[in-house]
Each structure stands twice: as structure tokens, then as C-alpha cells.
Amino acid sequence: MAAAMASTAERAVLEEEFKWLLQEEVHAVLRQLQDILKEASHRFALPTSGSGAAVRQENFVLSTSGTDQVKGVLTLQGDALCQADVNLKMPRNNQLLHFAFREDKQWKLQQIQDARNHVNQAIYLLMNRDVNYQFKTGSEVLKLMDAVMLQLSRARNRLTTPATLTLPEIASSGLTNFKPAGGSILHNPGAMFEFGSQRYEVSHVHKVECVVPWLNDALVFFTVSLQLCQQLKDKVMGLEKGLWFLLWILRGP
Template sequence: NSINHQFHRLARDRSLPVQTMDCIIKKIPLMLETPHFASIAPTQISTSIAEVAAVFRQLYKLSKKMADSEKEEAANLQMEFEWVLHEEVHAVLGQLHTILLECVRRFPVPLCGNDSPLKQDKFVLTVPPEQLKCIVTLTGDCISHADITFKVQRQQNVTHRTSIQNDNPWKLQQVQDAGNHLQQAILHIENIDKDYIFKSSEEVLHVLGCILGCLQRGRSSLIVPRKRTIDDLMKSRNMKSLAPCLPEDLAISFYIQSHKLIFAVYQLSNVHGTMKFDTHQAECSIPWLNEVLVLFTVALQLCQQLKDKICVFSQYKDFSIGSRSQSALSW
């Protein structure tokens, strides 16, 4: 017990793999060269060898058991990976296609070859007490008619009146943009044959990335209106739809934000050489917009969930179709 245990450096090397009995046997003589074993009697050495060998046998059995367990886990993951590529990806794409076609039916304009007539709705946007009032008719992605009256802060005794007529409608570009992105997402899905076999996670992630991009852009088109300067508004083509024209210090705009149509009035003023403007707005809820946004959101969540699952498998670089001798689909 008083002996100072000075083991050979290889006897302390835990990084050497303990995978076979040959490896273990080769290590034992190296251990016997240590000062510790050299100072022990022969009979004691024999006993020590037997004890060391028994320990190594146990370690070998444990190592083999762990290796077998890891192989089984890898095989199960490979089976699940192949099932996801062959079955779940197509199932989710089918669900996405159904959801997006339902979204198409909610749009007020024909999409994806649908020749249904343009939907027409009438809405009233007001801010009491008679500060702003606008009665609009929405036809497809345009305001086909509007009767507009409003007062501005600096001229409360003056009521401005203008209108939009059928022959020169106000274009709601956001609706057209959202519809275009929706159609593009559907085309990405329809371009994949139902019998096509995906061969890697990267291939699936590329497809899902394209679909997600279209859905995100389409949804954002309706939720986040494009920022425009007052100068852009004044010079926009839509301002030419107004009859009669407004004074040079006034501008209006119609835009969509989430499920609402917003009507805004801008009054420009020059304060000490700096151009400033005051804004007043009225809004109303558009039912079909709310339905479209819900379907966009559901499709995005479904697509993102599948992408997250595929990303987990993509961390295993050895996973690909045919990496096992027997297909998981035959089990």
C-alpha cells in the first residue's frame, strides 16, 4: 500500500480504443513494464494479470454493447429519414397545395387559371365627426368607385370632395403582389411529380425554401405596406384617378394593412423652409383579407414544421437514400 504507483504512460492513455481483445492483450505487457509491476513478486504478478484481464474483458463487453446500441439507433434514424423523404414530404406538400388552393378561392381576382368573375364589395370608411368619409367599391384588386369627402386640420371650414370613377380605378398593388407570390408557391408544389423520390435532405430543403419564400413575401405584401414618400404619393399614377384633382398641398392614399383597408389624407405645409405633413386616416375590415391571411399563416407553419424536421436529419451527414443495404420502406 505504501508503493508509489507510477504507471507507464500507455497504461494511462484512455484515448486508445478498447474494441477488440487483441488490443487489450497488447496493452497488458506495456502495463507490466511499469515500476509498480516490476516491484511485485511473480505470484502476485500472475494474480494482477488475471485481475487486469478480467477488467478489460468487462470493458470490452460494455464497449461492444454500446457500439451495437449506437448502430441500432443509427439504423432506426435512417429508416425514419427514408420514410420522411418518401412519404411525409409528399403528404405535407399535398396538404399545402390544398390550403393554397383554398386561399386562391378567397382572393377577389382570378388566379391559377381560375376564370371566376371579379368579386365586388362596398365599404364605408369614416372618422367622426365628418372629418373623413369615404364610400368605396372594391372590384378585384382595384377601387373601382369611391365618393370621398374630408376636412383638414388647418381648414376646418372647408370640405374637400373628390371621387374615383369606373373608367379610371385606383389600383391596389398589394393584392396583385400577394396573388402573384401565392401562384408562385403553388407552381413550386405542382412542379414536383407525385411519384418523385427525394434523395437527400438538401433537395427537400431547397424546395421548402422556395415555397416558404413565396409564402412569406405574399403574406408580407398584405401585412406590411410598402413605404412611400409624400413626393411619390403626389406623383403616383393613382392620384390621377381622382376627379376633380386635389389642391397641390393635399394627397390621399389607399392601402392594405393586415385585414384592413386604410384611407389616408396628407396635408403638406412649409414650416421655416422644411416640408412637413399632417396625416388623418380611416379604416375598415375586409373579411376576405382576414381569411387569406389565416390560410397564409397555416401554410407557413406547416411548411416550417417540415423544414425543421428535415433540418434535424440534415445534421447527420451520412444519411442519404441507399446508405443502408435494405430500404426502410421494405421493413
């Protein structure tokens, strides 16, 4: 009898805590997520449609690990790579080759636009309800968190694992003047392409990187937001589990 009374009292406490969670803490977390993701969205610095605002150009130095065979500078303007100057030292004779983007062409980095779109979708999900709206069940909160986390995971993945272009895609972009031969992937040695009247084969592959600080900031915001979502999910599921366990005890075997 005493155990049952204790379980009843504990269940009442958990129910009150769960009610407070749905009415107060969930909304506090949602506001915090909105603030973080709005900061993440601002980092992309892309002009809105019809705003006419210009995005400043930023220069980034290319770096390679353990070699000086590739050096260069990239110019990024929002989600577009508008200039590139690359010097390549040939491995056999140390001949220096220089490459640059055509002045009338830009390389649109679709992964940046996609990432921002996913962030904005997450913000929409967080704000798509009346200011006085009250959550009624834990599953409602879990469903929202899963939807937000899906958008944030997609945004993060688009920045951390961007797509690789094939030679035909490079040629059709208009950024270069060569024609691909076959469907070889650009990053595989043995890929063939034509330039002018001559045919060439890729013999070596060099990976070059540059650090874009504002994209790193966005990735940090994504990670923090995903952690907040998971923490809220854990708390909701923990309280629900405790309530169901106490209900099972009170009902008896």
C-alpha cells in the same frame, strides 16, 4: 462495444425514420400545403384571362381611430378600387368636404395581384414534379421549402406593407384632376399640390382603414402554410443532425 452497438441500432432506426419522412411524410405535407394555398388563391376572386367572369363588387366602410373627421365608403371589385366616397371634416371650421372617384377611372391595387401571383408561384413549386417523384436527400426538401416560404413571405408582405403613392404618381394615375408641385410624399404634412388655379399645402394627415375579410383569410392561410413549411424543415434538419452525430460517434475521435 455495447455503446457502439447501441449507436448502430439507433442510427438504423433514424435512417428508417428519415427514409419514411422523405417517401411519405414530405408528400403528405406538400399535399396539405397545396390544398391550403389553393384556398388562399381562390380568396382573391380574380377572373382568369379570357374567362369573361365578372367579379362582384364589395362595399367597405372606412374607419379612423379616435376621430370622426374622415368617413367614407370604398367599393372593391377584385383587385380594383372602382368607387370611393369620402367625407372630410376640416379641423379649423368643421366644414364638410366631399370627394369621390371619377366614374370612368379605377385604382388598380397592384399589391393584390402581386400577392396572388406569389401564391400561384408557390403552388407551382409544390406541384412541379411527377406524382411518383421521390425525394432523395434532406437538402432537396429544404431547398423546396425555402423557395415556397420565400414566395409566401413576399405575398404576405405585399398585403401587410403596401407601397405608398407620391403626389406625382397620384396625379399621373388619372384618378384626380390636381397637379403635384415638387416631389413631396402624399402622406407628409407640407406637401404641395395645385387644384384648378390655386395651390394647396397638406396641413393634416388622417389614416383611414377598412377590413377586407377575404384578404384576412388569405393572410391566415399564408401564416399556416409558413408554419407547416418551417415544421417540415425542422424535422428534416433534426433527423439529419441526429444521423451525423451518431456517425461521428461510430467513427470515434
